[in-house]
Amino acid sequence: MNIGEAAAVTGVSAKMIRHYETLGLVMPHRRQNNYRTYTEQNVAVLRFIRHARDLAFPLSEVKRLLALWRNDGRQSAEVQRIALSHVTALENKARSLKAVADSLRHLAECCQGNARPECPILDHMEGRVSAHG
Secondary structure, three states, rough: HHOOOOOOOOHOOHHHHHHHHHOOOOOOOEEOOOEOOOOHHHHHHHHHHHHHHHHOHHHHHOOOOHHHHHHHOOOOOHHHHHHHHHHHHHHHHHHHHHHHHHHHHHHHHHHOOOOOOOOOOHHHHHHOOOOOO
C-alpha cells in the first residue's frame, strides 16, 4: 500500500509516517520511482507507534519498546520497568500541571474581570506580581 493508504488504516498522518521513517522506526520498501510501499508489518509497526504515542510515551521510549516488541527473547520485566517509569513521569507531570492550573486559577480569581485595564494575570506575566498575591 502507499503512504496515504497506510495513513488511513493506521490513523498516523503521512507527515508523521515520513518522520518515523527518518528516525528509523519504520522502513518501507522503495519502488524504482522512489515511492514508498508499506507492508502489513510496516502497518503493524505504525499501529504500535500510534498506540505508544497515545499513551504519551516519548519517541525515545517508543524506540526501546519497538526493539523489545521485535525481540522474541525479551523479558517482560524490562517492558514493565519502562512502563512504570513512564507512569512516574506522567504522575510528576500531572502534579506540575495541577500546580500551574492552581496558580492560574488564583490569578484569574484576583482579576476583577471588568472594563478597567488593571489585570493581575498580565501583571504576573510581566513579573510585577507573584502567583500567590
